[in-house]
Amino acid sequence: MNGVLYRVRESIGAVKQTEKVVAQYILQHPEEIVSMSVQQVAANCYSSPAAVLRYCKSIGYEGFKDFKLKLAGDLSIISLHDLEKEPLEPGASLENIMSVITNNNVQSLYESLQLLDKEELTKAYRLLVDAEKIDLYGVGSSYLIASDAVQKFMRINKVCTAYSDFHMQRVSAVNLRANDVAVAISYSGETKQVIDCIKVAKSQGAKVIAITKYADTAISSLADAVLFVAAKEDEFRSAAMTSRMATLNVIDILYTACAHEEYDEALLHLRRTHEIIQQSGEKGGRNS
Amino acid sequence: MNGVLYRVRESIGAVKQTEKVVAQYILQHPEEIVSMSVQQVAANCYSSPAAVLRYCKSIGYEGFKDFKLKLAGDLSIISLHDLEKEPLEPGASLENIMSVITNNNVQSLYESLQLLDKEELTKAYRLLVDAEKIDLYGVGSSYLIASDAVQKFMRINKVCTAYSDFHMQRVSAVNLRANDVAVAISYSGETKQVIDCIKVAKSQGAKVIAITKYADTAISSLADAVLFVAAKEDEFRSAAMTSRMATLNVIDILYTACAHEEYDEALLHLRRTHEIIQQSGEKGGRNS
DNA sequence: CTAAATCTGAAATTTTATTTCAGAAATTGT
DNA sequence: ACAATTTCTGAAATAAAATTTCAGATTTAG
Numbered sequence: 001m002n003g004v005l006y007r008v009r010e011s012i013g014a015v016k017q018t019e020k021v022v023a024q025y026i027l028q029h030p031e032e033i034v035s036m037s038v039q040q041v042a043a044n045c046y047s048s049p050a051a052v053l054r055y056c057k058s059i060g061y062e063g064f065k066d067f068k069l070k071l072a073g074d075l076s077i078i079s080l081h082d083l084e085k086e087p088l089e090p091g092a093s094l095e096n097i098m099s100v101i102t103n104n105n106v107q108s109l110y111e112s113l114q115l116l117d118k119e120e121l122t123k124a125y126r127l128l129v130d131a132e133k134i135d136l137y138g139v140g141s142s143y144l145i146a147s148d149a150v151q152k153f154m155r156i157n158k159v160c161t162a163y164s165d166f167h168m169q170r171v172s173a174v175n176l177r178a179n180d181v182a183v184a185i186s187y188s189g190e191t192k193q194v195i196d197c198i199k200v201a202k203s204q205g206a207k208v209i210a211i212t213k214y215a216d217t218a219i220s221s222l223a224d225a226v227l228f229v230a231a232k233e234d235e236f237r238s239a240a241m242t243s244r245m246a247t248l249n250v251i252d253i254l255y256t257a258c259a260h261e262e263y264d265e266a267l268l269h270l271r272r273t274h275e276i277i278q279q280s281g282e283k284g285g286r287n288s
Numbered sequence: 289m290n291g292v293l294y295r296v297r298e299s300i301g302a303v304k305q306t307e308k309v310v311a312q313y314i315l316q317h318p319e320e321i322v323s324m325s326v327q328q329v330a331a332n333c334y335s336s337p338a339a340v341l342r343y344c345k346s347i348g349y350e351g352f353k354d355f356k357l358k359l360a361g362d363l364s365i366i367s368l369h370d371l372e373k374e375p376l377e378p379g380a381s382l383e384n385i386m387s388v389i390t391n392n393n394v395q396s397l398y399e400s401l402q403l404l405d406k407e408e409l410t411k412a413y414r415l416l417v418d419a420e421k422i423d424l425y426g427v428g429s430s431y432l433i434a435s436d437a438v439q440k441f442m443r444i445n446k447v448c449t450a451y452s453d454f455h456m457q458r459v460s461a462v463n464l465r466a467n468d469v470a471v472a473i474s475y476s477g478e479t480k481q482v483i484d485c486i487k488v489a490k491s492q493g494a495k496v497i498a499i500t501k502y503a504d505t506a507i508s509s510l511a512d513a514v515l516f517v518a519a520k521e522d523e524f525r526s527a528a529m530t531s532r533m534a535t536l537n538v539i540d541i542l543y544t545a546c547a548h549e550e551y552d553e554a555l556l557h558l559r560r561t562h563e564i565i566q567q568s569g570e571k572g573g574r575n576s
Numbered sequence: 577c578t579a580a581a582t583c584t585g586a587a588a589t590t591t592t593a594t595t596t597c598a599g600a601a602a603t604t605g606t
Numbered sequence: 607a608c609a610a611t612t613t614c615t616g617a618a619a620t621a622a623a624a625t626t627t628c629a630g631a632t633t634t635a636g
Contacts, residue, residue, distance in 0.1 A: 016583065034357055037623050045515055048585040053625065064624065065592095069322055072357045092548055101540045102401050105533075106394050113390050118382055138520030141439055144432050148532070151429055244436070245393075245533065252389045260380055304614065325592050338617040339592065352593060352622095 004071045005030060005078075011059045015144070019055040021045045024105050026071075034072045038064045075216050105245045111230035112246035115214050123225040124209045125257040128158070131181040135172050135206075136162040137197045138185035142215055145247050146185050152255040173197045178205035186210075187229070188245045191218025211250055213243065227254075291402040291558045292355070292362045294316060294518065295347045298502055304529070307343040309333045314359075322360045326352045393533045399518035400534035403502050404541070411513040411543040412497045416446070419469040423460050423494075424450040425485045426473035433535050434473050444550060446529040454481050461485045466493035474498075477505025486510055499538055501531065515542075 005027065022045050026033055032039065038049040041064075045052070053064055061067040092100070127173045128134060136146035145160035153160040163169045176182060182201035186194045189212035192264060198208045203220065210223035213230075221225045229246040293315065300311045302496035313333050313534040314321055321329065329352075333340070341352055349355040380388075399558045413486065416422060423440060424434035434450035441448040451457045464470060470489035477500035486496045498511035501518075509512045 018584070035354075038625085042585090049624075050585060050626080051583095054584090066323075068357070069360045070393055072360045076361030076365055094409060094545060097544050097548065098401060098404060098406075098409075098541050101544055102397050102537055105537055107538065109390050109394055113386060116386060118386075121382060121386075141436065142438075144435050148429065148432050151432075201621070245536065248536075249390055249393055250534065252393065253386050256385050256389055257382060260385065306615065324616090326594085327592075336597080338616060339614095342615090560606075 004067070004074045007059050007207050009053075015055065015058060018045075018051045019058065020049050021047060022052055030071065030075060034068050034075065035161055107228055108243070108246045109249050112228070112249060115228040115230055116250065117228070119224050120227055121253070122259070124227060125261065127181050127207045127209060127225060128153075128254060129261045131179065131207075132159065133176065133180040134158055134160040134183065135169075135176060135180065135201065136160070136183045136185060137169055137173075137194045138162065139191050139193055141244055142185040142191070142194075142247075145244065145251065146183070148248060149183070149185075149255070152251065153258070156255075156259050158258075169193065169197050170200060173200040173206075174204065176201050176204045176206035180204075180206040181282065182206050184208060184210045184212070184219050184223065185247065186217075186219055187213050187247070189213055189215060189219040191219070195219060195222070204248045211247055230244075244257045260275050291399065292359045293366075294399070294403065294502060299343075299347045302504065303343070303346060305336050306333075306339045307346060309335060310343045312338055318359065318363060322356050322363065392530050396518055396530035396534045397537050400516070400537060403516040403518055404538065405516070408513045408515055409541070409545070412515060413470045413542050413549065415495045415497060416441075416515060417544060417545050417549045419467065419495075420447065421464065421468040422446055422448040422471060423457075423464060423468065423485075423489065424448070424471045424473065425457055425461075425482045426450065427479050427481055429499075429532055430473040430475065430479070430482075430535070433532065434471070434537065436536060437471070437473075437539045437543070440539065441546070444543075444547050455482065457485050458488060461488035461494075462492065464489050464492045464494035468492075468494040470494050470496045472496060472498045472500070472507050472511065473535065474505075474507055475501050475535070477501060477503060477507040479507070483507060483510070499535055 008023050008026050008145075012020055015023065022041070025041065025045050029044075036044075038052050041052050042049045056062075056064050056067040061070065137150055139144035143162065143164050150160050150162045161172055163172060173182065180201075182198050184194045184198045189210070195218050198210075198219065198221065202208055207225075208223045210219045210221050210226045212226070212228065214228040220228075227250050229243055229250060296311050300308055303311060305440060310329070310333050314330065315334075318350055324332075326340050328342050330337045344350075344352050344355040349358065407488050426432075426434035431450065431452050438448050438450045449460060451460060461470065465571050468489075470486050472482045472486045477498070483506055486498075486507065487510065490496055495513075496511045497513045497515070498507045499515045499517065502516040508516075515538050517531055
């Protein structure tokens with residue numbers, strides 16, 4: 001960022017009379033300036049193109065062109081940070097919805113990044129790297145996240161399952177052994193089915209990783225490694241939108257960390273997977 | 289953000305010979321372009337100013353000036369987010385992985401936001417609001433996104449399904465009618481199963497919404513409304529991580545827009561009721 | 577009150593952007 | 607394969623915008 005508008009504001013006190021008018025005009029119509037010509041600006045300031053030019057140079061730009069370019073850059077950054085974050089009003093416009101939703105999702109990613117403890121994360125991905133078998137438990141939207149994780153970890157040749165059916169989950173948990181890992185995904189941290197499954201998993205000697213909201217919950221107290229995502233108060237309104245993004249981001253990080261741990265091996269598997277998908281694509285159509 | 293470089297990259301396949309050279313040059317020297325004149329650019333492309341101008345117009349800008357201004361804006365945003373976005377090296381540290389993955393996801397959200405056309409979005413959510421029944425088609429990780437959408441739309445009482453099995457999808461498509469909507473989710477835009485289903489859906493008179501990458505694909509040409517997500521070149525490495533986030537964000541926006549539409553409708557009903565009560569009040573004495 | 581210094585804008589100049597149009601290249605139909 | 611049609615291309619003309627110049631106005635200092 002060039003701080004163009006800042007320079008302009010500062011300049012007002014230290015600049016000759018005519019240019020002061022120009023500076024004022026720029027501050028009042030920054031967006032419009034970028035698509036105006038010197039003569040237009042001059043006219044609107046009851047002044048001359050020469051005066052505008054002199055002003056641009058006096059505050060350190062090469063000319064009017066240079067000034068406009070820098071201003072355009074700054075403005076687009078400013079508009080980016082201006083994106084709203086407040087809750088949506090009933091009559092919200094489409095633009096409003098687009099930027100609020102996106103910003104909430106972005107914010108949730110950054111917040112969760114701050115909550116992510118490096119030690120816990122290291123514990124977690126080491127458990128996964130060493131795991132012979134990985135079981136993921138999640139209900140509702142957390143089940144979808146678990147499935148997403150399965151799709152990822154399968155790519156690096158991990159034996160890895162997520163069932164939507166509670167009885168299947170439980171049977172799977174019973175079959176875990178000491179070198180296996182159970183991953184519990186539950187935003188509330190109190191999902192009964194998930195608690196039940198990780199208890200079974202623990203009793204079989206398996207290790208437990210929990211991904212849950214930042215709070216003292218039943219699931220986090222049972223886990224060997226706990227990864228937190230940012231807690232949002234108005235769970236009702238947000239419909240689990242933001243926590244889902246943050247959780248997926250945690251999965252991405254875990255997956256990438258594992259893949260990097262066994263970089264060469266992982267790359268080999270990735271290539272194979274890719275080739276096979278390509279082949280099937282040539283024959284029968286591409287995958288999503 | 290205007291997605292200038294995206295447009296340029298995508299344009300290469302769909303533009304005449306001379307302009308292709310210009311596009312290529314822009315991609316290779318984006319920073320320099322902004323302070324160059326048309327004639328300079330033309331000279332460096334062994335071409336004419338007219339060709340450069342034609343190119344700028346063909347990808348949707350008013351002229352070279354307009355193009356440069358938009359590009360300058362985008363570049364300053366890109367430089368802002370560019371800090372830790374480089375591909376991960378084999379020996380990457382955990383901190384490194386955490387920030388690169390998160391930044392990629394964030395960037396993908398922002399980039400897709402700029403590709404989201406308001407008109408198409410309006411078309412899409414109106415179709416969804418008016419739909420009697422919604423069918424979602426997706427394979428692999430796109431199926432998970434479809435399921436996520438189902439969970440959301442069910443909350444606002446929409447009849448809404450997503451099947452993982454192709455035959456179920458197809459049966460469901462056959463049962464669609466004129467007031468129903470099919471949503472095709474496919475990053476590549478060429479998934480055979482999905483194409484098949486939306487063709488069936490169309491033949492039944494149903495409307496089709498596509499969510500796919502920014503490119504000219506089979507699915508986007510079949511759809512009544514197309515919503516784009518940012519296209520990443522190295523699909524191999526990223527394992528569909530970033531496109532998934534962007535697609536979920538689009539779903540969030542669609543869902544929220546629908547929910548708000550219904551809210552407005554409810555509000556409208558409330559107002560009408562209120563007016564009617566007022567009227568009767570004027571005639572026969574006021575109500576408390 | 578005048579001389580020097582500074583400021584200002586009209587007009588000239590230069591640079592840059594845009595349009596026009598005739599010829600070249602590619603495409604199509606026969 | 608060939609003519610007709612369409613599309614593409616860049617040289618040159620034109621228009622627009624940016625920048626410079628300079629003479630006169632205004633201010634300031636002695």
